[in-house]
Structures are given as C-alpha cells and as structure tokens.
Amino acid sequence: MEPRMNAPNEIDVRRIRGVVFDAFGTVMHNDPSDMNHYWLSSLDRNQWRDIRLARMRGTLSDEDLLRMGDRENAPTLEQYRAMAHKNAESTRLYSDVPPVLDAVVRQGYPIAVLSNAVLASAPVITRLMSPWTEHVLVSALLGVTKPDQAAFRAAGQALDLPLNRLLMIGDGPRSDMRGARDADLQAVRIDRRGEPPHGWTTLDPLLELLT
Numbered sequence: 001m002e003p004r005m006n007a008p009n010e011i012d013v014r015r016i017r018g019v020v021f022d023a024f025g026t027v028m029h030n031d032p033s034d035m036n037h038y039w040l041s042s043l044d045r046n047q048w049r050d051i052r053l054a055r056m057r058g059t060l061s062d063e064d065l066l067r068m069g070d071r072e073n074a075p076t077l078e079q080y081r082a083m084a085h086k087n088a089e090s091t092r093l094y095s096d097v098p099p100v101l102d103a104v105v106r107q108g109y110p111i112a113v114l115s116n117a118v119l120a121s122a123p124v125i126t127r128l129m130s131p132w133t134e135h136v137l138v139s140a141l142l143g144v145t146k147p148d149q150a151a152f153r154a155a156g157q158a159l160d161l162p163l164n165r166l167l168m169i170g171d172g173p174r175s176d177m178r179g180a181r182d183a184d185l186q187a188v189r190i191d192r193r194g195e196p197p198h199g200w201t202t203l204d205p206l207l208e209l210l211t
Contacts, residue, residue: 011167011186011209018159019104019206020152020180022170023115023125026190027097027203035087040069055118058140084120091124094192100203101132107210112137114155114168116145116175135159146172147179169206171199 021027040048051068054060062081066074075083104111112135115125119140126136135158139145142154156163168187170176180187188209189199200206 011188013209015165015186016109016167016210017165018110018112018161018167019210020112020114020155020159020166020168020185022146022168022172022176023113023117023121024091025171025192026169026176027101027113028091028093028125028128030087030091035083037069039066039071039074043069053145056116056139056145058119058143081120084118088120088124091121091128093128094202096202096204098131100206103207104210105132109210110159110161111135112155112158114146114151115139116172146170146175147182149179149183152180152183152185169200169203 024030040051043051051060051065055065062077062084066077066080074080101111111129111133113125113129113133114137115121116139117125119138122136122138122141125138129136135155137151137154137158139151142151144150144154146152152163152166152168156166159166163184164186166185168176168180168185169190170180170187171190171192172179173189177187177189188206190201190203191199192201194201
C-alpha cells in the first residue's frame with residue numbers, strides 16, 4: 001500500500017523549524033542514460049537491487065562492482081570512473097528550486113539534504129546546494145539509507161533540531177514519506193511527473209506553506 005502523504009492543510013506549520021530535502025527527483029535531476037552498466041545486464045532484478053543498495057550504503061567499491069557480471073567486457077576502473085563523473089556532472093537543479101530555496105532561507109528555516117546516493121554523487125550535490133546549506137547527507141557516507149530512522153536522525157543532528165520540528169520533502173513514497181513519518185518528521189511528497197498519488201509537482205507550494 002502506498003503510504004498516505006500529508007496534504008498541506010494537514011501540516012502543522014507552527015512545529016516547523018527546519019526543512020529536509022531529498023536530492024534526486026526532488027530538487028535535482030540528471031540523465032541516467034549517461035551511466036551504462038552494460039556488463040551487468042545478465043544479472044537478475046534481485047541482484048540489481050542488492051547491488052544498488054550496497055552502492056548507496058557505500059559497502060560495494062568500484063573495483064568490486066567491476067568484478068561482477070560479464071567481467072571480460074567490463075570497463076576499466078578509469079573508464080568506469082569517467083562514466084560516473086560524466087553522469088554526476090549532468091546533474092542540474094530543477095528551475096523552480098533556486099527561488100524557493102532563497103525564500104526558505106530568507107524566512108529563517110535552515111535546510112539539509114538527505115539523499116540515498118552513491119559516493120560519486122556527494123560532491124555534485126554539495127556543490128549545487130552550497131548557496132543554501134552545508135548540510136548534505138549522502139547515504140554512501142552515512143552508511144545507512146532512508147527509510148532507516150538513523151538517516152533522519154542524522155539530519156536532525158546536522159540541523160541541531162528535534163525530528164518533530166522538521167519537514168521532509170521528497171519523491172519516494174517509502175524512503176521519504178514513510179521513513180520520515182516513522183521517524184516523527186512531517187512529510188510532503190513531491191511528484192514531478194504528476195502521477196497518482198498526486199503530490200506537489202514543484203516546490204512552489206512550499207512558499208505558501210511557510211509564509
């Protein structure tokens with residue numbers, strides 16, 4: 001069952017003292033076609049899931065990844081890292097994000113980013129979010145992924161705020177919405193594709209919510 005998101009009129013704005021954003025699909029996006037794991041094409045869905053989780057938790061190195069699947073056709077370590085760098089550098093903020101984050105910061109709300117992301121994504125997330133926050137928490141560095149409550153506790157510690165004073169905004173029904181609410185954060189889903197269950201399609205409603 002899809003976890004029910006909080007509608008804006010269900011959010012207790014009086015409790016909010018800080019805002020935590022997911023990264024990819026929420027404030028930024030990249031072109032996944034730039035990253036081709038062609039030598040792993042023979043692996044099944046469960047193997048892919050396990051690899052993705054291990055990469056996001058930082059427990060599977062680049063070298064170990066290249067030893068999986070069709071090793072004879074795998075890229076060299078240098079080639080793989082060049083692909084990963086190109087993919088990371090394709091990351092861009094959605095056009096609505098900078099003015100909204102400007103306004104959130106002007107209103108006095110501190111911001112953190114909490115992302116289930118591989119190690120190569122950490123520098124680019126940090127760079128893109130640097131005008132608004134230094135609190136960028138990437139799962140591959142934390143060693144834990146959302147929806148684990150430890151990930152949300154790390155965000156609260158970074159902002160020095162109780163979890164029930166934070167608003168989580170993300171696109172993941174389980175990782176962001178359910179995880180945040182289980183950790184006692186309020187949460188609103190953003191769905192930039194506009195598909196059911198409909199959430200915000202941009203960050204613009206956040207301005208009305210917080211002002």
